[in-house]
Amino acid sequence: MDETKSYKLGDRITSDIIVRLRNKEGRPEVFHSHSVVLKKNSKYFADRLSHPNPSTCIAVQCSDSDYEYHVAFLRRLYLPVDSLLDSWDSVQSAVGVLLVAAAFCCEEITQSCIQYLEAVPWEDKEEEEIIKAVSKLGPIAMPILARIQPVDLSATRNVFISAIRFATSTGRPCPPFGDELKTSAQEQVEYMLGDDEDTALVTADDEVKSEIRIGLSKICFSFEEDLSSLLLESDLSCEAAENKIMQSLSDLEWMCTILPKIDMMKDFVANWVDTSVNVLRVVEDKKLDSVMWGLKFKLIEVTTKVLEAVGYGNVIFPAPGRVLLLKTWLPYVRKIKPLLDSVGSEEMGYPYKMGEDLCQSIEGALVSLILALPSNDQADILADWMNTEQVRYPDLSEAFEVWCYRTKSAKRRLVEGVDRVDNATVSL
Template sequence: MAEIRLPKVEQGQTKIRNVPIAVTPEGFWCCPSPVGFQKTLKSQKPLNKPKPSSPPPQVTAHKKQIPVTEKKPMTTPIKPTATYGDQRTFTPVNHGISAPVVPERVLRPKVEHVPRNVAIEYGEPGTSDMKVILLGKQGFCVKLSVHKKVLMEHSCFFTDKLSGQEPGLSCLEIDDCEDVESYVETVGLMYCKEMKQRLIKQSVSRVLRILKVAELLGFNSCIQSCLEYLEAVPWVGEEEEDKVVSSVLRLQGEGIGVTPVLKRISSNVTNPPNDTISHIMELVLKSNEERGRREMKSVVLKLLRENNSLPSYGGPADVCNETVYTLSRSCLDSLLSLFKQAVELEPSDKSMDSREPVVKQIALEADNLSWLLEILADRQSADEFALMWASQQELATLHSKLPIVSRHHVSCITARLFVGIGKGELLPVKDTRQLLLQTWLQPLINDYNWLQHGCRSFDRKVVEEGIGRTILTLPLEDQQSILLTWLGSFLKAGDNCPNLQRAFEVWWRRTFIRPYSDAQGNVPQSDSSMASKQQD
């Protein structure tokens, strides 16, 4: 509210022209736009539009000329009136409209020439004792015929402005109104006995606009009704939720109780219980419904990634990592037990019916471990997982005793670790990397053909690049030992074995070319040193 003026209306003062305004389906008056005024003027065109006179007929010399006459259209006065409810009425100015004698082209009124003055009367017609004039930024001017007693009972703002005024008809001007329509609606709510019923059909954005004006006017009962509405209505989308929260927090800073609304997004507990995340993950890991488990794994992983992007994500991160590692150890123990059970079943019972439940459980536990590894990799905390997996020598030994269809899911975990090391997502120490290759590279090679054709998510090029880079992080002697072993397998299996040709080339250059290049680079230095000695 930029400027407030309190002039007194006197006799003979220029009056603002009354024009119709629009009525929304929700029952609120709206300040009309220029387009709305244009439509109003269009409706006031002559009802009996004259038809253009036809040209005189051509006559020949032997026929009489027939005179053509025109009928003047009747003058029809139009007296539109409209009322709404028992709170506000308005009466548009009546104009008698007569059609012209000679039809002329009717020019449409331009938008900038459309009248922008609106008059609204609240309560019983003719009982108002005060005028409030709202001046909008776009040239709109709305004159409200109101009751001084009603305004002072509901608004602290009007009480302060009008308490010292003389009795009688007064006028209050409010300049530079940002939202004239919301002002009109908010003043109208002062005449409502059940504000909640009026707000119940409104949108959240509209109620927020009313709340802002009610705050400026000190309309406490309206503020309370708006808060009750916001506490009960659903907030659709993050953008709408942010708008509600920002508006409510602004009120909270002014000492207005907004706790019921904020309880939707905040808890009285400063830090959520540490076992909440653990409980959610346990529910997901123990689910036997494939689709629900798969979808919730994606949702939880996405939400944890959002948490990782927060700048001040410190303490809860450690708690989450501990939870993930605890669950990982439990899954590893379960997987080892299932492998032992599957090995015991193999010699005695070859039927698939007896092995199918165990095979499904192995696939489930392997998928759970892959999901937990993905969570740790996103949080740059998977180094300990690599050590845990590299230390599973017993599991790797049992791996070779099971058919590929039962065991290949486990090799997906190994492949993911190699990819993570190759991309720098986890940085285990040299001993861990070496142990990982010694324990799990050969089982991965044995399952490689099945992984290529049986796993949709398996990316051969990415996995091969990860294995090669992991090997090249070791000392040169270890690189040679591992790559020569791989070479024997590759020459026998071909495409059924990982193609580590790039890593092999790098090792070759490091072993046979670099020493010679380094020696050649040292020759000029030795020659120059010898020449300097001879000069001395």
């Protein structure tokens, strides 16, 4: 029979040792204890009490912040080992007592804390505290961190590829969650790829890129199919028809977010250039003249991302493709802005009005895109721009000024070159 079971912390009658907790707040400091319990459960106390003439009072220094953890530790010294695990009621308390138990070399309480913390869920703030505590304890507490240890590359890639498949799925939403699971998958794919301040969890190897290309193809096919079906709809004011096509377009916009992070935006640009004519053929059909403003606005936003990627040199694309991109979308931008402005002026809280930031982004990308074209192509585009009624937007005057300067400089260089040739001939 375990003789320590009959003892209770604070029992003055049977106590033969006092533990004094020194703190600055004047809390109760004296705990009537039993040397047999202390020596059995703590190597620290066993060493202190092993002297020939041990003191009957052991002073322990503690701070105000960990006073309660020291008290909790002393109380658990009196619990049976098989009751320790059930004694914990919070992560914070277990972390605090863990540090105290490790300092006092109490293996049973330390292991109980570790087992509890390893099994229960943590809040974000608690996780930071746990990581700090484990860093002080070393290998003994490493099992606690098993859930947040780096995963091997193969397992990470498998999770990422599964998430990509879910994020690019084009079937019906999964009841009862609707599109929430798909949206969550997209968010996590974006997070796993990381950005400037984050560490990417996956590397875009051939297998990952192949899976992303398949996903992009599925989304593009779904978008084109949904878009073409609009002209077959009997009621284009039906909310379901617009929601379906808007979901496909939102998926494409999401692809524009993740593809630059893995140097695959060129795949999107190539697809967008190839399909642009067919997209606008549907969107500019008479059946859609006064409906689907959300679709028309979202097309502008997605196209802006493409224009910026190509215009600022993030995607290197052949000149004929850049000319086609400009000649396809510049007239649409020029046409749609006043229409959106007009509808917006008639409706309070209209969500599809092109804001100043979007307009400036489009203009900046267009100017950069134009100025990177061969001069004759620039001339064609600028002449067309000045011959339209909507010359105020987009404002391409900066591109026009640069084109004029370059053209005049080119003419001057040509004349100077001819003069040098003539003079060389005469001197001979």
